[in-house]
Amino acid sequence: MASESVSPGSAAEDGRDWLWWLDGKLAGVCVASLLVVVAGGLVQVSFGAYTMSIVEAWQAVFNPDVLFNADAWRAFLLGGEVPEMNRRSLIVWNIRLPRVFVAALVGMNLAVSGAIFQAITRNELASPFILGVSSGAGLMILLVLVVFSGVTLVIPYVFGTLVLGVSSLLPVIASLGGIGAFLIVYVIAWKNGTSPIRLVLAGVIVGTVFQSLQTGLFFFADDLGVVQSAIAWTTGSLTGTDWEQVRMAAPWTVLAMVLALVSARQLNVLLLGESTAKALGMSVEKVRFALSGVAVLAAAASIAVAGIVGFVGLIVPHMVRNVVGSDYKKLVVGCAFTGPALMVAADVGARLALNPVQIPVGIVTGLVGGPYFLYLMRKQQTMGEI
Amino acid sequence: MNDDYVTENWNETETEREPETRTDGGESVAVAPETRQRSGESPGGPDGPGRSGESERSGCEFAGEELVIGYSSGEEPVIDGETLRVEPGEVTALVGPNGSGKSTLLKGLADQLSIRNGRVLLDGDDVYSLSAKELAKRLGLLSQENVSPNSIPVEKLVEHGRYPHRGFFDSLTDEDREAIDRAISLAGVDHLRDREVGSLSGGQKQLVWIAMVLAQETDVLLLDEPTTFLDLHHQLEVMEIVETLRDESDITVVVVLHDIDQAARYADHMVALKDGSIRAQGAPDEIVTEELLADVFEIEAVVEPTAYGPQITPLHPLHDEHSHGSDTPRPGDGS
Numbered sequence: 001m002a003s004e005s006v007s008p009g010s011a012a013e014d015g016r017d018w019l020w021w022l023d024g025k026l027a028g029v030c031v032a033s034l035l036v037v038v039a040g041g042l043v044q045v046s047f048g049a050y051t052m053s054i055v056e057a058w059q060a061v062f063n064p065d066v067l068f069n070a071d072a073w074r075a076f077l078l079g080g081e082v083p084e085m086n087r088r089s090l091i092v093w094n095i096r097l098p099r100v101f102v103a104a105l106v107g108m109n110l111a112v113s114g115a116i117f118q119a120i121t122r123n124e125l126a127s128p129f130i131l132g133v134s135s136g137a138g139l140m141i142l143l144v145l146v147v148f149s150g151v152t153l154v155i156p157y158v159f160g161t162l163v164l165g166v167s168s169l170l171p172v173i174a175s176l177g178g179i180g181a182f183l184i185v186y187v188i189a190w191k192n193g194t195s196p197i198r199l200v201l202a203g204v205i206v207g208t209v210f211q212s213l214q215t216g217l218f219f220f221a222d223d224l225g226v227v228q229s230a231i232a233w234t235t236g237s238l239t240g241t242d243w244e245q246v247r248m249a250a251p252w253t254v255l256a257m258v259l260a261l262v263s264a265r266q267l268n269v270l271l272l273g274e275s276t277a278k279a280l281g282m283s284v285e286k287v288r289f290a291l292s293g294v295a296v297l298a299a300a301a302s303i304a305v306a307g308i309v310g311f312v313g314l315i316v317p318h319m320v321r322n323v324v325g326s327d328y329k330k331l332v333v334g335c336a337f338t339g340p341a342l343m344v345a346a347d348v349g350a351r352l353a354l355n356p357v358q359i360p361v362g363i364v365t366g367l368v369g370g371p372y373f374l375y376l377m378r379k380q381q382t383m384g385e386i
Numbered sequence: 387m388n389d390d391y392v393t394e395n396w397n398e399t400e401t402e403r404e405p406e407t408r409t410d411g412g413e414s415v416a417v418a419p420e421t422r423q424r425s426g427e428s429p430g431g432p433d434g435p436g437r438s439g440e441s442e443r444s445g446c447e448f449a450g451e452e453l454v455i456g457y458s459s460g461e462e463p464v465i466d467g468e469t470l471r472v473e474p475g476e477v478t479a480l481v482g483p484n485g486s487g488k489s490t491l492l493k494g495l496a497d498q499l500s501i502r503n504g505r506v507l508l509d510g511d512d513v514y515s516l517s518a519k520e521l522a523k524r525l526g527l528l529s530q531e532n533v534s535p536n537s538i539p540v541e542k543l544v545e546h547g548r549y550p551h552r553g554f555f556d557s558l559t560d561e562d563r564e565a566i567d568r569a570i571s572l573a574g575v576d577h578l579r580d581r582e583v584g585s586l587s588g589g590q591k592q593l594v595w596i597a598m599v600l601a602q603e604t605d606v607l608l609l610d611e612p613t614t615f616l617d618l619h620h621q622l623e624v625m626e627i628v629e630t631l632r633d634e635s636d637i638t639v640v641v642v643l644h645d646i647d648q649a650a651r652y653a654d655h656m657v658a659l660k661d662g663s664i665r666a667q668g669a670p671d672e673i674v675t676e677e678l679l680a681d682v683f684e685i686e687a688v689v690e691p692t693a694y695g696p697q698i699t700p701l702h703p704l705h706d707e708h709s710h711g712s713d714t715p716r717p718g719d720g721s
Contacts, residue, residue: 283518
């Protein structure tokens, strides 16, 4: 009898299985986020140093000569010569739009990375940078800008040699610094396996030491330009980003998103606590390390193009969780939409609020994020629990 | 309903119960299965759903041999060289005072704590040689304290019980869904299916967690104090599930119980621990005695046999002078 009353439900479940994302709340979050991204993007392309009317800007965005031009897309996505187009289209498509795309990719990476770390540490206050990633990246940024700024790498090449200034490799070096710090944190935390609390403590230890070194290096910076550049990198900035940054971040973003989505069930089981996860047959240490790797990859990809943008990875998973609940399938999808929305909106402020001066977007995310967190703290009784 | 549930799915391996032949030395804890056929004879016995006295079942052989278990490598082991064999297909209760090593023993058996010496055998296979997933398909463990996100629906939580049966990319199969339905109806949480776990009472949550380990469909089920902190109604609900598993399935159940009365009533077989060593094991009416209560629990109590197994009326705590008189001096007594 019970089984009969149950079977219609499970039959419906069959059909529902691949339609899980058609959840009303999740769809609402995604649509609202998309609207914010589109609105923010249109504002970004409409205003700037080169004045054009909003209508002109929008015409440039929807210029069919660019939109349906395979050569143009090849140039944007694979690099190479941008084909002829009118001046407005060039400015919109080559300068203003790519910045919106970079903002979206960064927001996506940080939000999903934060969501993963919150499951791994079972703590809602975890961020993508909790395991030392930001301090490692920051230290490497300062080292490159202050200590090794004049150093060039000479790489023997098939025809002659390739000479690279270390500064031009800054994005890659910063990401590698972040990944390196994460590995150090893991080694420190490891003692017959690890645990969320050991990982967080090791992250604090490594973060403190690297942060001190980084601050110390500021004393050796001899001109203001270097200091400003260092601050832009360590607070996160999208100034001057174009298609090259899109090309740099996009493949890693896609990879990280796919991995995060297929790992959603592992994340859900991790939320049940280590002993339950183990009793259910999960190799907790392996899964935890692999998932940390995915999250660090996403964080490193965003560091490479935008520096260390704070607060997005902390707040977005929070906002999404408040609406769709803690199921990671929904949470990851929601974060992949809401992260870009927050980041694009914040970058509007960073670029246009004090026009013509641009401020690092990380400052805006902090200014928006702090009060939102305060609001959450006032509203919710149980902060910090997933 | 419950009869169908079990006979269809858990009695697939019906074979004759092997006669107990135990020739090993040491503290082997075999008890002849006949010693405790309460299901048939207890007159007022709870009319559990559909007793199937005729079912001849043989559960999974499960045993721990010469176990040495401890937490960190520097310290003295909590369990030092104990051998435990549980009756296949029956219910074995581990009892003992706080800190006696019941939970430690259970965690060692479930490979949650790595044992320093000895081995745990599951149908002849060394538990430690099995992969985490292989083990989780055959042995389920419900920890004493469980945490879950508040917003997870009951059905989704139970679904996690299928984790060991699913590959990395697999979605739920029909078999998984049937197992989930069976577990939910056996645990009696059908009406809670769509509720969020955070909105349930402590007792309801425990039933849902039990549904989750049942969905794992293992041969052996280890339950760590499943009734502690529950109200009487939910304690009985939990113990009736255990009873149903014993009566209608092949599942071998090992349960840590805080309440010795409850253990005496529901278990086929009891193991009493104190200070990490097994002090007594056997059928409840054999081992629940006033002497054992004085030795293991350090209480003076009256034990009366009833239809529901021995009933204990605790009188007062005994202090150390009294326990010295017992025939098993505690390690470190020195006197």
